[in-house]
Amino acid sequence: MPEVDAAVTPPPARKRADARRNQQALLDAAAAVFTTHGVDAPVRVIAARAGVGMGTIYRHFPTRADLVVAVYRHQVEALAAAAPRFLADTTTPSAALAQWMDQFVDFLVTKHGLAGALRSEDSGFQALHAYFLDRLVPACASLLDAAVGAGQIRPDIDALSLMHAAGNLCIGVEPGGDTSYNAHRMVALLIAGLRQLPSA
Amino acid sequence: MPEVDAAVTPPPARKRADARRNQQALLDAAAAVFTTHGVDAPVRVIAARAGVGMGTIYRHFPTRADLVVAVYRHQVEALAAAAPRFLADTTTPSAALAQWMDQFVDFLVTKHGLAGALRSEDSGFQALHAYFLDRLVPACASLLDAAVGAGQIRPDIDALSLMHAAGNLCIGVEPGGDTSYNAHRMVALLIAGLRQLPSA
DNA sequence: CACTATACGGAGCAGCGCTCCGCTTATGCA
């Protein structure tokens, strides 16, 4: 059955060279524009920066979410992969949870408007929502379960809600923000609240 | 000095009858449209519902925030006024804070998209932000200070940040939402976290 | 009743997301 290998790496209908080039150009352009103008930047701007037409951007990334996911995929995967490591390297599961959440907050806060987009009901961001949840909720759940198992935090909360809350707490926060509001501290407070065991 | 009364109720350049009528019609229309389509509803829709033209809506309410504030002013004032009552009627200051916050969450959650709008950096919502902060932060601060004074919660958080966080936790929540996420619970968790005294 | 300050209406402009289709070009084959 040599097809096994072929199935794993099916010469994926290798695209034309210019198509691949444009796709990469779009990713680079989007990454740049997202950091300066946020993930809500006009599509035209991204296309212009990549030096392609409107049609091209929509062919490669049918919805805005597809583009956002493609740009941040690496970082999201890394965050998901970091969860078990945190669990192993940290003294207590609840500390691991807190640290991982801090990483999550860092990620969101440095991405101009991403947290808001994640929250948006706007169709076209659906896929973004789905991808983030799919990758990060299980990672969060593993930490949460460990902490619950160790009796360190109350069991009556699910990972989805926790991620949801943490994400919300990051909305509108800018790295260089001059307000007193601090997303890290708020998420830490939330986790502190989780330590209040219901019976205690 | 009979002018004192005149200063309190200065016959405020009494407007034309049709102007007053239209203003009221706009308020009614906006209230209705906001509840069905959210505070981001197209201006044209509100104008049409009130039976007036585009120009009229912008003359009475130059920015969208002005309209939103006008529609919800009563409820916001009531919320602000309720704070001292909660403090008097509740056994402990921190319980009063929790209950008042619950009221705040109720208010936001039942107002389709208001929490999101409050968070928006969008110019034109600035006034909304300012008004809410101006009315509610002092109310929250009075409860917070009382609780801190009673040694029930940690002192290293300001009312503005707390309101900010609670508001964020309500973003995107719909009253009949079928998700597991519950804004009330999350805000309660946050306050529970506040009970963790820093020294303890 | 006439006159004027006040208010009204909606056409129109600019910016956005997204689609659609005629044109261009890379690629495999002879």
Added chain:
DNA sequence: TGCATAAGCGGAGCGCTGCTCCGTATAGTG
């Protein structure tokens, strides 16, 4: 190397927004 053709490209254009501007209508006044 040259050609046929599928694959890909570009941007004009549509529909929907927020918001402005100015010619028109009318409420209030003497």
